[in-house]
Amino acid sequence: MTAELSSRVGKDVWWRDFADRIRTAFNAPLPAPVRHEALRSLVNVLGVGLGASRSEEVGRLVRLALTRPPGSVPVIGRTEQVDAYQAALIAGFAAHLDDFDDTHLATVIHPGASCLGAVWGMAGQAGGQDHDILRAFAIGCEAQLRLGMAVTPGHYQRGWHITGTCGVVGAAVTSALLMDASVEQVAVSIRLAAAQTLGHREAFGTELKPLHAGKAAANGLVAASTAKRWLDEDGGLSAEGERSMLPLLRTLSADNDPDRLLTGFGEHWELLSNTYKPYPCGIVAHPGIDAAIEASGQHEVRPDEIERIDYECHPLVLDLMGNLDPETGLQARFSAVHGVAVGLLAGTAGLAQFEDESARSDEVRSLRQRIVLVPRSDLNRDQANLRIVLRSGREVVSAVRAARGSLSRPLSDEELVAKVDQLVAPLGSVSGIDLWNLVDSLERGSRWRDLVVSVAGQTQGSEA
C-alpha cells in the first residue's frame, strides 16, 4: 500500500483504497489459519451447493438458462452447460437454497454462496487460474464481510438481506482476482457491483431469498467482466479521478462505520469468524434444535405426553424465525417452532426434516401448536432453554449454552466433512473427503475442472 493511500484512511474511504487493500492481500499467501478457514468455508458451501443441485428449484433455473444462447460452463452438479453468468447465478442459488451454508454471526452474512458462484462461473471456464481459487474465494468473502461490518447492525436490522447486498461485492472481488485484476480493475469492479446491490428481507421464506445469493454472484461476475472490458477499451473510469465510497455506505445504513472497512485489512480476518450450519435453517433457531434433540435423546419424552413447551430464546428468533405454521419446507426454514418439533420427534434436524412433507405432517403440526416462543433478552443468540411440561405434570428442562456450530462450539473438520459427505452422497461420484482433498491441493496443481466434471458425471440426462 502506498504512503499516499495510507494517509487517507480515517478521513474518507475511496474505492481505490479498498481495492488496494484487496489486491495487496491477494499478492501474499494466506496466513495458515485463514487458509484453513477458507478451505472449510469453500468445502462446506460447495457441498451445500452440490447437495441442492438436483432439486426442483435448481432444475427450474437450469431450464430457463437453457433458453439462452449456449455456453460452455457446466451447471453445478449437472451435465448441462450454460454461460458464465447463468452458471454463477445457479451455483450461488443452489448454495443458499437449503439455508444450510455458513453464517458470519456478527453481520448475519452467508459469505460463501456468492463467492462460490463467482468461482463456479469463472473457473468453470477453460483457464489456468486454479491455484488462485482459494485465495480469491477467501478475499472475496473477506471484502463482503468488511463491507457488512461497516454497515452493521443497522443494515440488516432495517430489513436488508445482507447476503445479497454485500455478497455482490464479494463476488465481484473473487471474479476480478481470478482475472488477476489490477488495483484499478478491482476498484471499478466493486463500484459496478455496488451499483447492482440487491436484497430485501421481504423475500424470506420464498425462492427469492436464495436468488439474492445467486444474483449477487452473477452480478459480481458481470461487474468484474465489465470493468475489464472498460479498462481494455479506454481506461475505464480513470478520467474521473478518485471517488468516495461514503455515499454507498450511507445508502446501506445511516449509522455506518467506514473505518471497519479498511482498518487492519489483511491482518485481522473476519473470515476466521465464519461458522457452518449443522441444520438447514436460520441460525438463530439452532440452539433450540440442539435443546430439542438433547431432550429427545436423554429424557425419553413422548410427543403425545407433551402438554406445552416454553421455548425461551433470544428476541431475534421471533423476528427472523417467527413462522408458527409453515406450509412448505422453505417456510419451515424460518420457523423456530418447527425446528424444535422435528428435533423432538425425529431426534435430528437434517434436510429431510425440512421437506414439504415434514412441514405438512399432522404430527409435526400438532406439536408445533403446543410450543410457545418466550423471548428473553438476557439470552445470547446461540442460547436457548426448553421447558417441556408433560400431561403428567412432570417438567423436563433442556438448556443449551452454546449452539452446535457456533463460534464457541464450532464444527470440527471431521464433522464438516461428514456433513458434506451426506450432502454429496446422492451424486454418487465424490465424497466429502474427496472434495476436501481436491480443494486443499488446488495450489499444488489439482484442477478445478476435474472437480466440476467429476460431480457432473452421474447426472447424465437427469432432469429435476
Added chain:
Amino acid sequence: MRGPTWQLAGFALAEVRLPEGVAAGISRLLDQAADELGPPPVQWEPAALDGTGIWQRYSSADTQAEAMLIVSGTAQAARALVDDRGLVTAAAVGVETGLRLRAALAEQLGREGWDPVGVSVTCGVALAVSRLLEATIDSAARALSIASTQAAGQLHEGGTRVAGFQWTRAVANGIEAAELAFAGFTAPVTGIEGSRGLVALQAPGADIATICAGLGQTWLLGELVAS
C-alpha cells in the same frame, strides 16, 4: 384489499384502452430508443443494451430516459421471447408503472441515495414483459417483487458512466424477473409495500396510497409521450 404490488400487476395485465395519442407516442419512443440505445438484439443477451452514452445525455431526474429504457427493454423481450404483437400496450403499462413509482417515491428514494431510474425501470420492465408473456396476476405480482428486491442504482453515480451501466442492468433485471416468475419461481406478492419491501427500505415515509391512485383511469404517461 390487496396492496400496490398486486394492484399494479392487475393493471399491467388488464384490458386497457390507451388514451388518445399514447400509442403513437410510445411508437415514437420505441424509434427514439432504437436510435439512442441501438435496436433490440435478436437474441437474448443480459445487459445487451448499450448504456455507454445514455448517461451523458440524461440525468436521474429525466423521465424521458426512464421511459426510453422501459420501452427498449420491452422491445428486447418481445423480440427474444414472443413477438411484437401487443408491444405498444405492454410498453405503455410498463412506462405508466415506472412513472407512478417515480411520482410516489422519487423524493424519498433520492433522500436515501437511490437512483429513481433504477427502481422505475426494473419494475416497469418486469410488468411490461409479464404482459407480453400473458402471465397471471399472481405471476406478474411475483415478477414485480423479484424486480423490486433488486431495484438498485446509486444516485451519486449520476452523470458518470456507471449510471448508464446501472440503468441497462435495470432493464436486464426487469426482463429476467418476469421470466423467473413466469417459470414458477416463488416470491412474495408484497414486494413494494411489505414491511421489509421496497418502500420501507428505500423510500421510507413515502405515501404508498399514491402509487395506485386513479390507476387505469388517469395516465401519467400522457404528458410525457405528448412532449
